[in-house]
Amino acid sequence: MKHSNASNSLSGEAARNELYALLHRSLPRKQAIERVVQIGANYLNLDHGHITSIDEAENQWEVIGSTDSPDGPYPDGLTAKLSDSYCRRTFQQSSPLALHDAGNQGWEDDHAYQLHQLDTYLGIRINAFGEPYGTICFVESEAREDPFSEVEQIFIELAGQILQKVLEETHHEKDLANRDRLISVLNRVLRHNLRNDLNVVHGNAQLLIEQTSGDEAKLASNIESKTTGLISLAEKARKLENLTRSVPVARPMDIVPIVSQTVSDVCDDHPTVNCSLDTPEQAISFAAPQLADALSELLENAAKHAGKEPAIDVAVHRNSDQITVQIEDDGPGLPPDERRILSGESEQPLSHGSGLGLALVYWILTNLDAEIDVATASSGTTVEVHLQRAESIPSPGN
Incomplete structure (x- = not known):
């Protein structure tokens, strides 16, 4: 007693x-x-x-x-x-x-x-x-x-x-900040990317109707490509909207399976890219399943903008208080406007849809209280995602 x-x-x-x-x-x-x-x-x-x-x-x-x-x-x-x-x-x-x-x-x-x-x-x-x-x-x-x-x-x-x-x-x-940035990004995307792409689709459709030569196949391919891009933009916009409605809750989890599966999926979609992965057996940090979406966007961006002999090197590092996911590519370097998106600065006019994907990365990592560092050189870009380290994963029902 x-x-x-x-x-x-x-x-x-x-x-x-x-x-x-x-x-x-x-x-x-x-x-x-x-x-x-x-x-x-x-x-x-x-x-x-x-x-x-x-x-x-x-x-x-x-x-x-x-x-x-x-x-x-x-x-x-x-x-x-x-x-x-x-x-x-x-x-x-x-x-x-x-x-x-x-x-x-x-x-x-x-x-x-x-x-x-x-x-x-x-x-x-x-x-x-x-x-x-x-x-x-x-x-x-x-x-x-x-x-x-x-x-x-x-x-x-x-x-x-x-x-x-x-x-x-x-x-x-967080909700106000997320919604303000969401409105800013979506408005710019709707005004710039979607409007211009839809104009291209419309113009090509008109030409396809008028043409009866072998150019039809090329024009049809162009339409397909633009449509695929629009679908991708719409999906990223949906993920952003969902994220603002439900902020991810960070919890102790092993991120090695998430990193490994994401690298495998992206590199399977880009077979010409030489991918390497270096991880410990386990890396427990405060994270959430949405981390996979953020890493996927970063890897997709690296794969699409890789160099002549495209290569992406991914590694997971552990130190006393952080788990770091490092992504290196050999591309021409991340443009300044896209680096600003990853740092949370105001959006600049986007030249393509990757800006929306990087905005998704920013929101996910910010809501997980993670940090992101970007180093760009002529030989490529290195992105580091720093997550708070956890000691162990609680057993269910313990």
């Missing part, structure tokens, strides 16, 4: 002040989330604190911020069935769920209690944009002597409200 909050390392007033202070600091979403849960764990004097996002329809529960290390019971990135957790109850109510001795408070037959044997639990639902989003909760296997006090329950209500503001404000800021 553990004592109550007499040994708290952080007083209630200090904990509340630290939470309020977060509202006046411009911290990245991930850092703000982790700070809230750390403040709570210190104040409540409990071993484990974590914040989750919940998809009730899919019965899924995912940790998006935690006090645990990667080998702890509730590490960042852990996913499990919602029905296996105490949070299923928390998510269905607006008031805190407070258990100081769950086994003797009517939970002894509960599936989550039998599975995890947690006697201490304090959690509350987090809302965002008027809808239930997830939970913040603090747990421990050992029971407490005393129930959670009213002050402690008010504290976790405050933590939930602070998290709501953090989630809404950071999402709103």
Whole structure:
């Protein structure tokens, strides 16, 4: 039986002040989330604190911020069935769920209690944009002597409200920036690329109707080529729109399979390009499946603009805090307007559709909190994508 909050390392007033202070600091979403849960764990004097996002329809529960290390019971990135957790109850109510001795408070037959044997639990639902989003909760296997006090329950209500503001404000800021840039890019593409290409298609179609000579095959091929380009542009525009509607959530994952499969797919589509790939057996970083789209665009761009003896060298490097994907080509170098797109600067008039693909790269990597470096020389271009390194991948249901 553990004592109550007499040994708290952080007083209630200090904990509340630290939470309020977060509202006046411009911290990245991930850092703000982790700070809230750390403040709570210190104040409540409990071993484990974590914040989750919940998809009730899919019965899924995912940790998006935690006090645990990667080998702890509730590490960042852990996913499990919602029905296996105490949070299923928390998510269905607006008031805190407070258990100081769950086994003797009517939970002894509960599936989550039998599975995890947690006697201490304090959690509350987090809302965002008027809808239930997830939970913040603090747990421990050992029971407490005393129930959670009213002050402690008010504290976790405050933590939930602070998290709501953090989630809404950071999402709103990214959403506004993404939408502004999306409108700018799409307007320019619609005015320039699509309009000009459609004029070409229309002109060739008219000529094809008038011509009866052997030029028909050439003109038909031209139409096919332009149509293929338009389809590609439309697909990239769709991906950009989807990305602004749902920001990717970075989680610990091995990116070697993603890199390997993407290199294989692109190089199969460009058999004249000599491709090389150098990766470690495993490279765990904070990433998302959308990383494949970003790498595919970078590799496609390199393949299409390679030199006389086209070659692309891809390597994955690990250091103490980053995983780097390096892409080198022997082409004429990335034009200045396209380098500006990858750095997030305002778009310049695009001479072809690759600008939209590079904008897609920028959005994906920015939303994964990744960094991108571009070095261009007469002998080619080197692009480096830097991702935050993770220690391990949580086991499902761990």
